[in-house]
Amino acid sequence: MAGKSKVSQALLDDGEEMEEEENASSNTFDVNKYKISNSTQVETLYIDGTSFEVTVKPLSWSLRNQIISKSLHWDSSGNTAFDGDAYARECLKEMIVDAPWGRTTESFLITIDARLGSLLETLVPKAFDDSADMGIDAIKKE
Numbered sequence: 001m002a003g004k005s006k007v008s009q010a011l012l013d014d015g016e017e018m019e020e021e022e023n024a025s026s027n028t029f030d031v032n033k034y035k036i037s038n039s040t041q042v043e044t045l046y047i048d049g050t051s052f053e054v055t056v057k058p059l060s061w062s063l064r065n066q067i068i069s070k071s072l073h074w075d076s077s078g079n080t081a082f083d084g085d086a087y088a089r090e091c092l093k094e095m096i097v098d099a100p101w102g103r104t105t106e107s108f109l110i111t112i113d114a115r116l117g118s119l120l121e122t123l124v125p126k127a128f129d130d131s132a133d134m135g136i137d138a139i140k141k142e
Helices: 061-071 084-095 114-121 136-141
Strands: 005-011 017-023 041-047 050-056 072-074 080-082 096-098
Touching: 041 114, 061 072, 061 084, 084 096, 084 114
Parallel strands: none
Antiparallel strands: 005 017, 041 050, 050 096, 072 080
């Protein structure tokens, strides 16, 4: 039905019918708009008056969720605790494909100080966004 227009009828305030034409092609869903690309992006980061570049790749929705799941810990009472440090480290190891220090590894990340760690953390996507607190009806309306 893509590319075809459909006609719908609407009632005016005085009860008279009016035909409206809608262009169905403008409302066609294009899944490609929502797929992540394999392309990388160069980010310039600034620290202590110097700059350096890191090349990052986007995280897919699924991989981000896998990292979140690995960072959640359940206790025997059913309560959860989120390990933000583990989440940030795993994201950085997945995302950074090129940097002045070479490969981003666990051994590298445990040796850096808070200044560099906080700077790299700005590259990490939020684990939980504001829409997680919204009800299903609010999400449907968006």
